[in-house]
Amino acid sequence: MTSDVRPSAHRFSVGELVRVRDDQPGGSPRTPGYARGKVGTVVALHGQIPNPLDHRDRYPPLCTVRFELQELTGRPARDYVTADLHEDWLEPAHPAQLVPQP
């Protein structure tokens, strides 16, 4: 999944904690509502994905971000959700911003 990625194109790296912006930074509108304002971990880098059939613009590099279900729902769970998000939606985060473990 990461073979065609030039790491220099990415602001974030695998393993980094990120927070999803709650405002609309422009660019791709495809950031799910449940992830906005939430903190997750970058688990894969995809680089810039040209996708002229779906959008003419070239969006910023794309990261797969893992959100623990507990962070999204507030209920304890071992399950998680991954979403593929463009970097303009992401900002660095700190562990303290995660929903605390019970």
Place this chain on the structure above:
Amino acid sequence: MRSVPGTHSPHAVNAGQRLDAVAADLEYFRAKRLEPRVLHLVRRGVISLNDLIRAGRDTVGDRPARDTASDRTSHTAAADVEQRLRALEDRLDAFVAGIAAVAVAIRSADVVIEDIRRERGDYDPFLRIAKRTYSGSAEERMSQLERGLADSEELLDLFTRALLNTGEITARQLDQRRQAVRNQGYRNGARLVARAWVDPEFKRRLLETGREAARELDIPPGRLGKLGVAENTEHEHNIVVCTLCSCYPHDLLGDPPWWYRTDEYKRRIIEDPRAMLAEMFGLQVPANRSIAVRDSTSDVRWMVLPRRPEGSEAMTEDELAELVTPESLVGAAEPSVRRTWRDE
């Protein structure tokens, strides 16, 4: 037949939940797939409202009587409830397949539905078609749903006839499309999975390069964004969704199961995937196995590489491919050697 094994079992889901599911699905496909399409073609002048009226007038004599609710209201036995529920579910499936058959065949296929507007960012709730609510006792909701579905079936019937009458589609095209809808294009996915089961090197390439690996099987890889392949293991079960619209690698794998597009599925799979898999699909994921929900976008479209079932050790690659169902490619089912490759 409804394509989700398990949902037909009266013990898996109680009647109230099944009625809720039918209501949610009926309203989704009526208000988001059928009626917007009718309105779109009226706006574009492809058909007129009078074409619909004429199609109705032409067919008054030969349409079978659909409203059987009224002569059944005296039967309240559990067996009758089960029978009516099944009839509703089967009619709903035929209704959804009927929409798919006319949706693709028409020349003006550039219908901009709500989901596309939403992801494009110019969604306007003002244009939304109101959804009906079904309330009251289970018996009352059942009767309302039978009438509501009959109404929508009638509209789909008139719409299809109007498209035929105006020459927008031919009967031959419609037949071909109905056939194609029945033969869902998931077999490419089944072949990829079977090859990955027998060839570890191919599996590695599939997981790493996604759709590029499809070329090795002479499958056109398509070009709709990137293909994400999520491997089910002893420790992790993957389930795919597209919460914003209905993104799926359909250029490679054909259409996803029809419920993939429903609001109910998109909402509940994020809220509580474990309960959702158990209740909607009868899939009990062991407590020590994590569930990973893969939310697809147009840029990365996910499929699941299911686990090879026990008892399949002696099977050939072709036989293995027959075990893979459309549901297992999104993670809503696990391939099994005991079940035939289709439930009908």
